[in-house]
Amino acid sequence: xxxxxxxxxxxxxxxxxxxxxxxxxxxxxxxxxxxxxxxxxxxxxxxxxxxxxxxxxxxxxxxxxxxxxxxxxxxxxxxxxxxxxxxxxxxxxxxxxxxxxxxxxxxxxxxxxxxxxxxxxxxxxxxxxxxxxxxxxxxxxxxxxxxxxxxxxxxxxxxxxxxxxxxxxxxxxxxxxxxxxxxxxxxxxxxxxxxxxxxxxxxxxxxxxxxxxxxxxxxxxxxxxxxxxxxxxxxxxxxxxxxxxxxxxxxxxxxxxxxxxxxxxxxxxxxxxxxxxxxxxxxxxxxxxxxxxxxxxxxxxxxxxxxxxxxxxxxxxxxxxxxxxxxxxxxxxxxxxxxxxxxxxxxxxxxxxxxxxxxxxxxxxxxxxxxxxxxxxxxxxxxxxxxxxxxxxxxxxxxxxxxxx
Numbered sequence: 001x002x003x004x005x006x007x008x009x010x011x012x013x014x015x016x017x018x019x020x021x022x023x024x025x026x027x028x029x030x031x032x033x034x035x036x037x038x039x040x041x042x043x044x045x046x047x048x049x050x051x052x053x054x055x056x057x058x059x060x061x062x063x064x065x066x067x068x069x070x071x072x073x074x075x076x077x078x079x080x081x082x083x084x085x086x087x088x089x090x091x092x093x094x095x096x097x098x099x100x101x102x103x104x105x106x107x108x109x110x111x112x113x114x115x116x117x118x119x120x121x122x123x124x125x126x127x128x129x130x131x132x133x134x135x136x137x138x139x140x141x142x143x144x145x146x147x148x149x150x151x152x153x154x155x156x157x158x159x160x161x162x163x164x165x166x167x168x169x170x171x172x173x174x175x176x177x178x179x180x181x182x183x184x185x186x187x188x189x190x191x192x193x194x195x196x197x198x199x200x201x202x203x204x205x206x207x208x209x210x211x212x213x214x215x216x217x218x219x220x221x222x223x224x225x226x227x228x229x230x231x232x233x234x235x236x237x238x239x240x241x242x243x244x245x246x247x248x249x250x251x252x253x254x255x256x257x258x259x260x261x262x263x264x265x266x267x268x269x270x271x272x273x274x275x276x277x278x279x280x281x282x283x284x285x286x287x288x289x290x291x292x293x294x295x296x297x298x299x300x301x302x303x304x305x306x307x308x309x310x311x312x313x314x315x316x317x318x319x320x321x322x323x324x325x326x327x328x329x330x331x332x333x334x335x336x337x338x339x340x341x342x343x344x345x346x347x348x349x350x351x352x353x354x355x356x357x358x359x360x361x362x363x364x365x366x367x368x369x370x371x372x373x374x375x376x377x378x379x380x381x382x383x384x385x386x387x388x389x390x391x392x393x394x395x396x397x398x399x400x401x402x403x404x405x
Contacts, residue, residue, distance in 0.1 A: 014029050014122045014123050015027070015119065016028075016066075018066075018067060018111045018114040019067065019074055020045075021045075022044065023042055024043050025040050025043075025111045025115040026040065026042075027041075028041075028057065029119055035116050035117075036105050038119060040115050041053075041057060055080060058081060058085045058087060061087070062088070063087070063090070063125060064088065064090065065090045065092050065121045066118065066137075067092050067097050068091045071145070075139075075143075075146075078137065078139050078142075090125055090135065091137050092131075092134050093305055096121065096133030097114055098117075101114060101117035104120055132305075135300060141295075141297075142295070142296075144264070144268045148292050149292045151264065152261070152285070152289050155254065155257045155261065155285060158253050158254040158257055165246055172240045172243065176197060177227055179223070179227060180223075183223050186219045186220060187223070188244055188247075189220065191241055192244075194241060196232055196237040197230065197231045197237065198227035198229055198230050199230055199231050201223060204224070205220050205223075205224035205225075258285065261284050264288075265288060269296055272291065272298060273287050274388070275382050275389070276379065276389075277388075278382070278388035278389035279354075279389045281348075282342075283342070286341065289338040293309050293331060293332040298383040299383045303377065303380050307376045309332075310331060310332075311339065312339060312373045312375070313373070314369060339372050343375050344368075347360055359374045
């Protein structure tokens, strides 16, 4: 039912949809009325017949503008619109929606106002007017991106599980003998032979299998020589063996997920993945997270939109003559973390010379967020280039090096 009380129901070729968890707001343009007064219909997603109401407002081959939201919220709506109405759907960046709403409708953010702003954007797109921050929607491509998202999220959980188990094992090792927590890899080798306590490790050092790798045998013998042959609490011994087994399972799952991510990148996103792999310190996990944050199409983003999508756009604060920035806390969290870790790796002196490290060193007052922003801009640039990453020093970098020397 329209929120303004009008019960007339008609199909439209121009639709704006604001999607929520339980409700969706649909707006259609009304002739001879300003956008602020356009009709908005609210559909309750808890109603089993919600999809009937939805297609009742949308004509065949309609142009639909929807704000970019989570796959799980939008996928069923997209399937209904495509299968029943062959709709032409466009994804709209949140910043674009906000800008159009503030300028043309209202500065007050509500679901109704957002729906009207999206309708105005759809109207402009239907008229052939270029609109920044709008991207054609492809359900198959979004499904692949969601598959990648699920793998990235699973990898994130798996890494946390590995870290948790490893910390537990390290604590148990210290309770048996402090040196064991410092030589955790060697102690874990002993655990595979059910040898936990220093006394058991002494026995293992004296009765090691000849088939065991020579390097491991030396490490075990060295570890045994540094400890007295004492026993440990039987409960601790059992717990240590069980946690080590759980840790090995978690590590195996992590490797399997990483292999799946690499396979999916090579199959569905080979062009961008191969371009980003040319950047030093690259990782398929980093690349996958950044692709998810940009819906698998980073090369179609405007630079500022890309930087914002990966969480590297700073928040500006201006007061009089003071202009300050602070890091932004929004964005797809795995992508934000991936960008942060990638930046730290590039700043390491062991990595080849790169523009991120040079940029960081050139500015005396530059901080890590500025380096992250530089990497985000570099990633966007490489995504546009068929040649991938090619580092050439700029005249400014050469001048800065000369000044430092």
